[in-house]
Amino acid sequence: MAKAIVIAVDGPGGAGKGELTRRLAARFGFALLDSGAIYRVLAYAVRKAGLALFDEDSVVQEALVVNMSFEPQDNGVHVLLNGEDVTAAIRTEEAGANASKVAALPAVRQALLQRQRDFRKEPGLVADGRDMGTVVFPDAQVKIFLDASAEVRAKRRELQLKAQGKVADYDLILQEIKERDERDRTRATAPLKAAADALILDSTALTIEEVEEKALAFIHEKLGTLELNG
């Protein structure tokens, strides 16, 4: 039997994957996997348990038992850790950097593989991450690599934080983005890179509508219009 459709969207933080994957999932009625949130919750749980982010054995143990769940609500998907709503707590810059650290540990990535693959269900899944098309779903029917310059991503993040009434320092954000990119792209296991058969989409000079339009054209080219009603 053919496996459920997976649309894998990979790329660095801030390239617009979150917005694109939310739109695609809603359009096609597909489930959504925010794999970055899994690494973020794990790092949060590790810190809460008083464990070190680089202690691979302890982080793996935590990855195997951590009780996380994702609940769609009117204002988006809420992330729960042992029933506690950690949606806002895992979105800070520090939580992102911590996630990137635990994500660099090979055994931790291995321990989280099945948890991610379990999201694949009919009629389909839109998967957002760094290694969706290369490692987690190498047989994904559609693979997109969404990129953007570090400067544009830093600017977007600055505006996002300011819109939330938070303090935002562009230079600091840019430096953090570059550090996280470097760690994600150079790690030994499942580094951030485009799959050979991915559409590479650079969103630096595009609006989200233009990104969505290009992604849709590629999806229809890959899947045909018959299977989808989007």
Ligand code: DC
């Ligand atoms: O997409 P995000 O910013 O929420 O991801 C947080 C970190 O998690 C990111 O810096 C790298 C890591 N990550 C990963 O290694 N593999 C994924 N599939 C998703 C995220």
